[in-house]
Amino acid sequence: MEKVKLPKSVLELLSRHGISSDSLLCACATDMNTNCEYADGYVILTADKLCLLTSPPDPSRVRSFKGYSKKGDLETDYGQNWAFRFLAITELESVKIERQVACGLLIANDGDALAAFSNLHMKNMHQLVRSFDRIKNPQPDFMQEEEEEDEYCPKCGTMYPNRNRKICPKCMERGTIFMRVLRYFKPYRAKLAIMLVCFLGIAALNLVWPYLNGTVLYDHILEKDSAFLAKLGIKDGRFVTALLLIVLTMFFVKLSLQLLLVLQGVFTAQIVTSVVRDLKKDIFGAMGKLSISFYKSRQTGSLMTRVLRDAERVTSFFIDGAPYILIHSFTIISTLIVMFSIRWELAIVACILLPISVVVGMKLRPHLWSLFGRRHRAERSLNSQVNDNLTGARVVKAFGQEQRELTRFSTNNSRMKDAELAIVRFDNKFTFLYSTTQELTSMIVWFIGVALVLSGTNFDLGVLITFVGYVGQLSGPMNFFSHIFHWWSDSINSAQRMFEILDAIPEVQEKENPVAMPSPKGEIVLDHVTFGYEINKPVLKNINLHIKEGEMLGIVGRSGAGKTTLVNLISRMYDPQEGAIYFDGVNVRDLAFHDLRRNVAMVSQETYIFMGTVEQNIAYANPNATKAEIIRAAVLASAHDFILRMPDGYDTIIGSAGRELSGGERQRISIARAILANPKILILDEATASVDTETEKAIQESINYLIKGRTTISIAHRLSTLRDADRLVVIDNGEITEEGTQPELTELRGTYYKLMELQTKALALKGIE
Amino acid sequence: MPPFGKTPPGGGDHEEFNLEQMEKETEEMLKLRYINKDNAEFKRTDGGFVSVRIGEEFHPRVQVVRMFPFSDPEKYISIRTPDEHSKEIGIIEDMKDVTKETAQMLTEQLNLRYFTPIITKIVNIKEEYGYAYFEVVTDRGACRFTINMGGHAVVHLSETRILISDIDENRFEIPDIMKLSAKELKKLDLFL
Numbered sequence: 001m002e003k004v005k006l007p008k009s010v011l012e013l014l015s016r017h018g019i020s021s022d023s024l025l026c027a028c029a030t031d032m033n034t035n036c037e038y039a040d041g042y043v044i045l046t047a048d049k050l051c052l053l054t055s056p057p058d059p060s061r062v063r064s065f066k067g068y069s070k071k072g073d074l075e076t077d078y079g080q081n082w083a084f085r086f087l088a089i090t091e092l093e094s095v096k097i098e099r100q101v102a103c104g105l106l107i108a109n110d111g112d113a114l115a116a117f118s119n120l121h122m123k124n125m126h127q128l129v130r131s132f133d134r135i136k137n138p139q140p141d142f143m144q145e146e147e148e149e150d151e152y153c154p155k156c157g158t159m160y161p162n163r164n165r166k167i168c169p170k171c172m173e174r175g176t177i178f179m180r181v182l183r184y185f186k187p188y189r190a191k192l193a194i195m196l197v198c199f200l201g202i203a204a205l206n207l208v209w210p211y212l213n214g215t216v217l218y219d220h221i222l223e224k225d226s227a228f229l230a231k232l233g234i235k236d237g238r239f240v241t242a243l244l245l246i247v248l249t250m251f252f253v254k255l256s257l258q259l260l261l262v263l264q265g266v267f268t269a270q271i272v273t274s275v276v277r278d279l280k281k282d283i284f285g286a287m288g289k290l291s292i293s294f295y296k297s298r299q300t301g302s303l304m305t306r307v308l309r310d311a312e313r314v315t316s317f318f319i320d321g322a323p324y325i326l327i328h329s330f331t332i333i334s335t336l337i338v339m340f341s342i343r344w345e346l347a348i349v350a351c352i353l354l355p356i357s358v359v360v361g362m363k364l365r366p367h368l369w370s371l372f373g374r375r376h377r378a379e380r381s382l383n384s385q386v387n388d389n390l391t392g393a394r395v396v397k398a399f400g401q402e403q404r405e406l407t408r409f410s411t412n413n414s415r416m417k418d419a420e421l422a423i424v425r426f427d428n429k430f431t432f433l434y435s436t437t438q439e440l441t442s443m444i445v446w447f448i449g450v451a452l453v454l455s456g457t458n459f460d461l462g463v464l465i466t467f468v469g470y471v472g473q474l475s476g477p478m479n480f481f482s483h484i485f486h487w488w489s490d491s492i493n494s495a496q497r498m499f500e501i502l503d504a505i506p507e508v509q510e511k512e513n514p515v516a517m518p519s520p521k522g523e524i525v526l527d528h529v530t531f532g533y534e535i536n537k538p539v540l541k542n543i544n545l546h547i548k549e550g551e552m553l554g555i556v557g558r559s560g561a562g563k564t565t566l567v568n569l570i571s572r573m574y575d576p577q578e579g580a581i582y583f584d585g586v587n588v589r590d591l592a593f594h595d596l597r598r599n600v601a602m603v604s605q606e607t608y609i610f611m612g613t614v615e616q617n618i619a620y621a622n623p624n625a626t627k628a629e630i631i632r633a634a635v636l637a638s639a640h641d642f643i644l645r646m647p648d649g650y651d652t653i654i655g656s657a658g659r660e661l662s663g664g665e666r667q668r669i670s671i672a673r674a675i676l677a678n679p680k681i682l683i684l685d686e687a688t689a690s691v692d693t694e695t696e697k698a699i700q701e702s703i704n705y706l707i708k709g710r711t712t713i714s715i716a717h718r719l720s721t722l723r724d725a726d727r728l729v730v731i732d733n734g735e736i737t738e739e740g741t742q743p744e745l746t747e748l749r750g751t752y753y754k755l756m757e758l759q760t761k762a763l764a765l766k767g768i769e
Numbered sequence: 770m771p772p773f774g775k776t777p778p779g780g781g782d783h784e785e786f787n788l789e790q791m792e793k794e795t796e797e798m799l800k801l802r803y804i805n806k807d808n809a810e811f812k813r814t815d816g817g818f819v820s821v822r823i824g825e826e827f828h829p830r831v832q833v834v835r836m837f838p839f840s841d842p843e844k845y846i847s848i849r850t851p852d853e854h855s856k857e858i859g860i861i862e863d864m865k866d867v868t869k870e871t872a873q874m875l876t877e878q879l880n881l882r883y884f885t886p887i888i889t890k891i892v893n894i895k896e897e898y899g900y901a902y903f904e905v906v907t908d909r910g911a912c913r914f915t916i917n918m919g920g921h922a923v924v925h926l927s928e929t930r931i932l933i934s935d936i937d938e939n940r941f942e943i944p945d946i947m948k949l950s951a952k953e954l955k956k957l958d959l960f961l
Contacts, residue, residue, distance in 0.1 A: 063912045064912075066936050102938060
């Protein structure tokens, strides 16, 4: 164990009482007292003592909670006057943590409050309690000590947004990610090149335009510049012809500009959609490979939409953002060069004034964004309420609460309106200020320009008009650069999230060179299996179970006892943390996924019907099944009759877009699916929980047929379902507490007996009514 | 015994199963017991908790729980056994129904259970990379804490009252945001 770090004053106090720093086993800081004040303290464990130190509350001390507090909090010495209490371990029967609503209490002997602490120290305190338990009850700790993970970026000290994903957004290598996204554009190189040419063409034509409609039009044509005509090869004096020529040129410039824009738009659309498609395909593929725990720890729906939106956001940046960095830089530089070469004094004035409007934009835009965020939130709560009401329409109607729902809706609706109004109001302000500064800038340029023209210092009106045209052309690109950074880091973040899923390593992985098992016998052995969804919280503890070939094993137990977890392990949705599971003597970790999945089928309490016909749903695990086989499976699952009662029979579309099925009907479809899969090992997890007794009886018959020649594991609350089980195990609190045949368990008078009695009584009670 | 009661395959001996007792238990489970100064006696324990005696019944330590911690903290207090599968011993409908001393000692228990510093001043809020970093002054002293932007860290208990949970689920409360200054409100704007 790591050496315990404590402040000097504490160590001194301990050594005064004969406790050397070497004898310390574990220490945990506390930050509260039982009077609900913030106060520093320590709980320190040695081999024979538990030391409690507290200091008087210090209101001047700033409390830092997680996110602010770095490691080393234990070393900080506040030099307090410690009040102390030493307890001999022999006197302590138990030390427990009791979680309060937002803090924790350390309690000895079920009634002595030793210390209070905020949730900041919860984890550490749990470790201390575990150390205490080990002293009291020396036994190998089967749960691994959780590693004290670094949650902060070692470079800059920022906390990682996601603990499982040690990526510091501040220090993230944006360049690498950028290059990685670029790889997705590689197949479209040719199109990209054309697009870039279009971009450059557009920029160049834009550069020509002010010259044409300023200098050429005003200074050469209007001023009747003969030299200019000569240059064009037009006879002197024919200015109308020249005008016609210029107008035609201008027309063609505009026309080709539009054509280039259309061309560029077409290519952009093609590239964007293709890249988004490629990205989504990769993401979907990667998600399919991930283990079930990945889906459990995240909300699947939001994850999916988020990632898909990320794909679009990234791509749009790469198309609408990245190339423009080039184009706009080109525009700005070339425009500036032209401007300076026209009249450097005026160019300087413009250069000083232009950034003002950019700054105004930069200052005000974030607020506009936050207003958009507010509207988004209002919209979301409005939508969720509407959704809530639509799904709950039956309840609303049943209790006649339409009026109240309307009021509730109005509140949210008004909030939405307010948010919308706030945006409009601010947007007006923003546009007003922004365009005013912009107009002001060009006014000043005009003013100085006209003054220059009037003073007659070789400065013509046409040149001025050209110049103003260039000034106008600068503001767009400059604006672009004012928010490009935000956009860029946003999109890189999105890309990072996407790659996180693409790179995620599934927890349950197929071994290299797995063992093939085309036709297993169906023997299952669980050898000292321990498993928990969270480390430190084992759901199953040291389970030993031998299920013989062709046996039907019933699993009984309270809700939350770990029954479903057990079968999840057998079908290798998860891997056990300790121990191993063997099929026919082969560790499931070594088995090929294909053989494992083909030979283990599960009918679970959560039935899922895919979008599609009844036929497709039944044939899900075995798409090559013949129609005759599908019908046979449906008959065996007692589904045939209800399927034929539907007008379209086996071709009826079911699932989210189709006909709605009742719980029992869905259940029977999924049983038919399992029958058709023809597995060697069949797992029934509350398979008949949502059907009526009569249907259950029918399904029971089919299951009786089904279990022949297979190993079956059946979980049920209704014990009558397990009538035909060869053997039963009772799981309580993650452990197998009873095991045996039905008569044996009844004889035991334990949990099984009690459950059985309760259920028969309940049935009897129903009879009396 | 009615004929339609299923006989368990293991051979159910119905005689041993006390139906009456089961019914009694069920009835007990469904009953609400209100307690007040007349039928219950609360006492402090040495360990810093509270014990209760109700007639013959004695509980060396009880858990005190609010049924409506936000909307009605002084009423409907549930007195429960402290163990994991805690059961209700009785209900105090109103803190006024017990003696002042009892109310005081129960309130102490409640304060610890629902420990939530009240934010009196917002010094700074910084949002960065999915977290918001708060620097505030509370009635228990200055605090710095961090919340997750993605989740439901900020809960609106009413139009003006908000509850903030940091990443460890430590709680902080702003009872009335209208009492904050315009400047502080602006800092909080993102969460309103």
